[in-house]
Structures are given as structure tokens and as C-alpha cells.
Amino acid sequence: MLALENIFWACLTGPHAKFATGTPAALRFAPGFSPIVAFPDASRPDFASLRPFCTPGEHFYCEGWSGQVPDGWVIEAESTMYLMVWDAPPPPHDEAPDAILLGPEHAQQAYDLAMLTRPGPFGPRTPELGEYFGYVDNGRLVAMAGERAAATGLREISGVCTHPDYQGRGYARRLMAKLLMRQMQRGETPFLHVMSTNASAHALYLRMGFKDYKETVVRVVAPC
Incomplete structure (x- = not known):
């Protein structure tokens, strides 16, 4: 890899x-x-x-x-x-069969949810980079997870976030499991990035079956 x-x-x-x-x-x-x-x-x-x-x-x-x-x-x-790589068998079944595939009609809600929860670098067109699934309640997107970077045989899980009012219901983990299953069915190895300071998310991903590949510096830079 x-x-x-x-x-x-x-x-x-x-x-x-x-x-x-x-x-x-x-x-x-x-x-x-x-x-x-x-x-x-x-x-x-x-x-x-x-x-x-x-x-x-x-x-x-x-x-x-x-x-x-x-x-x-x-x-x-x-x-x-941390850059983490999947190191476990695929999920045995779809854990989010009720999640919807996000389309262009969800683009603004996906962007708004990302700006609220800050899962990482996200733009209005980021969902075009891969499959994004989410949960909608009364017409409002309340949780999502999707795919960002791709390389030969590799696919990133990204944009994992849940509205604060809907946390604790397992939405993010189920959406990730759905993506993991679909990626592995395509013969891809899933990977993801998580900030070193986000200890709870890092621990969750380890429990799910990811392993640390490396820890690297990340900077936010701007032209001046």
C-alpha cells in the first residue's frame, strides 16, 4: 500500500x-x-x-x-x-439498510451539517467524490458518512458526522459499517484519517477494526 x-x-x-x-x-x-x-x-x-x-x-x-x-x-x-487502515473481516451485513444515498438535492444540507460538526476539510461538492449515505429525520439530514480520497485498491471513509441533537444513537458507526461492507465488496481496502486529539473517535475506530498506519503532521495554510 x-x-x-x-x-x-x-x-x-x-x-x-x-x-x-x-x-x-x-x-x-x-x-x-x-x-x-x-x-x-x-x-x-x-x-x-x-x-x-x-x-x-x-x-x-x-x-x-x-x-x-x-x-x-x-x-x-x-x-x-492518524492515518488508519482497516484490518478486520468485512461487516457480515448491512447495518444501515434504512440509510439513504445522498444526492445533489442533499448537497446544501450535507455542507451545513459538516460546517456545524467539523468532521474535517469539506466543501459543497465533496459528496461528489464518492458515495455518501445519511439519515434524515423530518426532512432534515441528521447524520452522514461518505467517501473522499481514492487510490488504486484504497478508499477513504470521511465526512463522518452526526447533528448534536442526534448523537448517541449509533448512526455514525452504522453508516461507516455500511461503507466498509460496500468498499470491501468492490475489492477496496478502507482507510480514514482522525485527529490525534480526538481520542474517543480514535478508540472507536480501533474497536471497529481499523489499525494505525502512521501518525503525521497536518497544517492548515493560507496565502497571504
Whole structure:
């Protein structure tokens, strides 16, 4: 699983190249998708090549880099996160048969839920990157989980979140199990990212069957 060493570069030069913009030295998801950037060597990012593809006010997630900030950029946040890979048998059955497949008509609600709960970098068009399933109550999207990055044989689970009024009902775990089953039926290995500070989510994913692949630096950067 060499692609996991630089998963977003593998994604943006591979299955999701149609959603990428940039140069051979720097790529990003196109505006409207998740604000994530990637470089051929994550530890040596070429921000000068990226700059023409950025607009004022944008903020980007960049992983695997802990060097000095280049001129014209500012680091807005810095932390670490775990990259976790599934290491267990597939779920024996669909644990969320009542979940709905989200479509374009749910895009605004999905974005609003992500902005409320902050599951990670998310844009209005992020659900176009893969399958997203959710639970709806009285016309309101209250929980969702979906797919973001993809590389050959690998598929990321992302955007896992539940409205605060609906937490504690197992929605997120059931939606994740549904995605796990579907990905493994397609012959894909599921993986995900979780912030190192989110101890409860990290522990849940370990119990579910994920294992830590590596812990890496993640920064939020912006042009200035």
C-alpha cells in the first residue's frame, strides 16, 4: 500500500485527477471540493507552484510537512492525525439498510451539517467524490458518512458526522459499517484519517477494526 505514504498525491494524480487542478509540482482539489493540497514529496511542498491556483480567503489542509512556512503563506493551525487502515473481516451485513444515498438535492444540507460538526476539510461538492449515505429525520439530514480520497485498491471513509441533537444513537458507526461492507465488496481496502486529539473517535475506530498506519503532521495554510 505504497500509495498511503502520500495518499492525496496518489488520489489527485490517479482516480480523482478529474477533480484536481494545479501543476506536476503541486495539486489541489478544485474549488468547491475539500480544500486539500498535495505534492510529489509531501515533506518538500512547492507552494510557489500552487499559488496561481489559489484565491484570497482560501484555507488548505496540508499533511506530512513540518518545515518553515514560505513567503506569502501563513500557518493557521497545526496538529497531528492518524492515518488508519482497516484490518478486520468485512461487516457480515448491512447495518444501515434504512440509510439513504445522498444526492445533489442533499448537497446544501450535507455542507451545513459538516460546517456545524467539523468532521474535517469539506466543501459543497465533496459528496461528489464518492458515495455518501445519511439519515434524515423530518426532512432534515441528521447524520452522514461518505467517501473522499481514492487510490488504486484504497478508499477513504470521511465526512463522518452526526447533528448534536442526534448523537448517541449509533448512526455514525452504522453508516461507516455500511461503507466498509460496500468498499470491501468492490475489492477496496478502507482507510480514514482522525485527529490525534480526538481520542474517543480514535478508540472507536480501533474497536471497529481499523489499525494505525502512521501518525503525521497536518497544517492548515493560507496565502497571504
